[in-house]
Amino acid sequence: MPAKLEGKAVTAPPRPSHTDPVALSSLAEASAARLIARSPETTVTGATLRAQHVRHGDLFAALPGARVHGADFAADAIAAGAAAVLTDEAGAARPAVRDSGLPVLVHDDPRAALGPIAAMIYGNPSAKLAIIGVTGTSGKTTTSYMIESGLAAAGHTTGLIGTVETRIAGERLASAFTTPEAPDLQALLAVMVERGVTHVPMEVSSHALALGRAAGTKFAVGAFTNLSQDHLDFHPDMEDYFQTKALLFDGRSAREVVCVDSEWGRRLVTPETVTVSTTGDADWTASDAHTSLSGEQSFYIHTPDGAKVAATLPMPGTFNIANALVAAACLSAAGVGIDAIVSGLSTVQVPGRMERVDLGQDFTAVVDYSHKPEAVALALDAIKARSDGKVIVVLGCGGDRDTAKRPVMGAEAARRSDLLVVTDDNPRSEDPAAIRAAMLAGAESVPEAERGEVVVIGDRRQAIATAVARAGSGDVVVVAGKGHETGQEIAGVVHPFSDRDELAAAIRSRGVRT
CATH class of the missing domain: 3.90.190.20 (Mur ligase, C-terminal domain)
Known part of the structure; x- marks a missing residue:
């Protein structure tokens, strides 16, 4: 059972002001789902996997869970105005779904299908944004803020999705997860498109990759910071944890940036990978680091074209120089010049990090x-x-x-x-x-x-x-x-x-x- 927020109501995530209706038949064809419907041309205008967040015209995703099945909440979703249901064979057989009279999309793995389906419903928003995904055990948040700071210095209108908060063109929203559930993420990206956002740094957790939350999302750049022991309550071992992180580099990222200071990172390198290192050879490296009494670091960034650029960072630790190099490489891959990169690093502020x-x-x-x-x-x-x-x-x-x-x-x-x-x-x-x-x-x-x-x-x-x-x-x-x-x-x-x-x-x- 999820935790209750003392004295606070959990609000529904944001949605775009308008979406064009999408036919269930199109969703079934694109996702290889079986459509049970009296009228295959039924349309939907939104998607959610939470019955309490259903709006009129939504596709309700009734997913199997560890303790309960989402189909058990179908009656509530239907009462709220759901137009159709996405579920598996077991969910389709539940009376609340079977006897509802609503069209049903049946898929062997509805969780995996939900991301691409939600992306279609919301107009494939990630194709209209430059999304920079950051994964790794540590440094995701710090690196994402560094990237956002560099993008802002270059004059771009930014979004931000991560552990601390979500921001849409400067407006702050609290974050419930590091990476939102798939339909919430696609709706959020569609809102960003509506509000003129062009670039979005986004933390990508192993849970998000394993559970399909990031499915259906196209990344302009995917980045890897590091890997160390964590989440072994969810992953059976470190190898499974690593292989899940590696899913960000399965072709969904147009450009790939990897810190190669560990063997985990080196295993991700291909001939096209942009590499980063604080300890050895790489495309992006650093030298001559010094830390002041206030914790500010000064160092030089060495770029792939041979330039040596002075940089400052208002936080201590060699690991933050590694984060800064990953951010710099991501920004460069996204078309940001070195002057804006250095400016962004010098002014970055990361809540709760040092x-x-x-x-x-x-x-x-x-x-x-x-x-x-x-x-x-x-x-x-x-x-x-x-x-x-x-x-x-x-x-x-x-x-x-x-x-x-x-x-x-x-x-x-x-x-x-x-x-x-x-x-x-x-x-x-x-x-x-x-x-x-x-x-x-x-x-x-x-x-x-x-x-x-x-x-x-x-x-x-x-x-x-x-x-x-x-x-x-x-x-x-x-x-x-x-x-x-x-x-x-x-x-x-x-x-x-x-x-x-x-x-x-x-x-x-x-x-x-x-």
């Missing part, structure tokens, strides 16, 4: 979204490299997700911190104490001489307050895991909670005035 909370205190306070072992290690390494003070870390692990990474995250954080406060982070339906215990076991597996002090405080607000109270002049407090998020999911309910706000409140409680 984001400083500065209220004039004499220590550094940072909120970061890192919630995977490698991301935690890289973030803390970047912070330690520019700080002589103590590093104090607040970190938890989410429930109902990859359990194997919990002790690893505890160990990585303990090894790099002078004080690690193990706390809660979206326990969801799990026992928070059990999650904390797994992290603590990992932290305590690090030899005592190689780790800092480790304490456990389940209440995340109190954990942040304790970290701030323990900070001295010149120290760094890092609150990791949630970043931009504004909710804490506990037992199926999302309670309002912001690491940024809590960190600021804890700093103020020390007497710092703004």
Whole structure:
């Protein structure tokens, strides 16, 4: 059961103001679906897989699920005005569908068919946009914001689709998923076309690729950042995780950009691939990186044509230089010049990614979204490299997700911190104490001489307050895991909670005035 938002209603995703009717017979022919209909010329003007979001004239996608079948909600969809149903043989046999009298598209894999069908219904909007898809374990959000900043510097009207938010020509929408469900995505892209958007950086998650959310979408550029342990609650192993990410490079992307700093990236390279590296030979490389006390980096970008261009980036970490190179290569592939690329990188702002909370205190306070072992290690390494003070870390692990990474995250954080406060982070339906215990076991597996002090405080607000109270002049407090998020999911309910706000409140409680 999806989590409830405390005090908030979940709104339907945006749709274009007008769509031309599309005949079911055309959809059946294009998708190789079987059409059960008294009148094959029935038309539809929208699509959704949520009965509560059905509009008059919609195609309702009744998909099989792990616990329930979407066909069980067909009566609600029909009452709301659905004109037809897309489902599998099992769904078509359910009384609510079978006896409805509505036309039914029957497909062996309706989830896989839904993306291309929705794209047809909404006029194939991705063909009218330059969509730049970014996949990888870490860096998708940061790279997408870098790309958007470069596009804006070049004067383009942009959209943005990702973990933090969706933006349409500057208008912000909250994001429910990294990549929206297929009909929602196609409707969103159609809205962007209506509003004059020309270019769209888009995060593409492994879930989206595995579940067909990105099916039916044409990408002008597809990019790969990196791969490390994550989502092994969804994927059986790392190889399956990688092969799912590789689907972005199965021909759906006209141009391909790949960071080759790992063997995973090198496996994706073809003769046409544009390569990026911070450590070796590639089409796009960097050199002479320096980090200021404020965390800003300066470095040189080496382009495929041999140019050496000075660049700055307002965030620390070698991994962010890798993200910047991927962004630069994507922008170049999309026709953006190097001057706009450098300008965009110098001004990019990424919510919850190495984001400083500065209220004039004499220590550094940072909120970061890192919630995977490698991301935690890289973030803390970047912070330690520019700080002589103590590093104090607040970190938890989410429930109902990859359990194997919990002790690893505890160990990585303990090894790099002078004080690690193990706390809660979206326990969801799990026992928070059990999650904390797994992290603590990992932290305590690090030899005592190689780790800092480790304490456990389940209440995340109190954990942040304790970290701030323990900070001295010149120290760094890092609150990791949630970043931009504004909710804490506990037992199926999302309670309002912001690491940024809590960190600021804890700093103020020390007497710092703004």
